[in-house]
Amino acid sequence: MSPVRLFLFISFVHFGALALMTAKGSVSDTPESSPSDLVLPYPMSVPELDSLFSVEPTQDQIETARARLDPEQRDRLDDILGRGPDDLNRKILASFLATETGESGGMRTILFRLMGLGIVAYYVLSLRCYFQEGWGTTLARWAAFAVLSTCVFLGTGLALLLLT
Helix, strand or coil, rough: CCCCCCHHHHHHHHHHHHHCCCCCCCCCHCCCCCHHCCCCCCCCHHHHHHHCCCCCCCCCCCCHHHCCCCCCHHHHHHHCCCCCCHHHHHHHHHHHHHCCCCCCHHHHHHHHHHEEECCCCCCCHHHHHHHHHHHHHHHHHHHHHHHHHHHHHHHHHHHHHHHH
């Protein structure tokens, strides 16, 4: 795949996901969307994911979420929460329930975190592929770019703030 095609594809995916996450409606307003609709194919234990999804919901948060669901969806919720601690579906759902007690903001937080990790991984892999250097050099190059771009964005933001 050419770099231009890859860039365009990732851009469409990025802005599509961003549009979905910033939609006006709430996830809890639609009966077809619920926390129990989350289906991922395999259990997974990755340190980055473990740190993102390490929050456990309280019993009150679980009961509040259960009260919003249909009986069939409650069974699916109980099934997912009853899985082992290494199951990715369980980690995501538990973190979602603990963050916002089933409101759309919690899922947005999780999706933004995953999207941020994906963007960082994409840039690092792109740098490594383009420059064909080792991981140490690639990570140093990415860190330098991140610092410089942060300085540019902060400087631009401050300049705009002072001018307005």
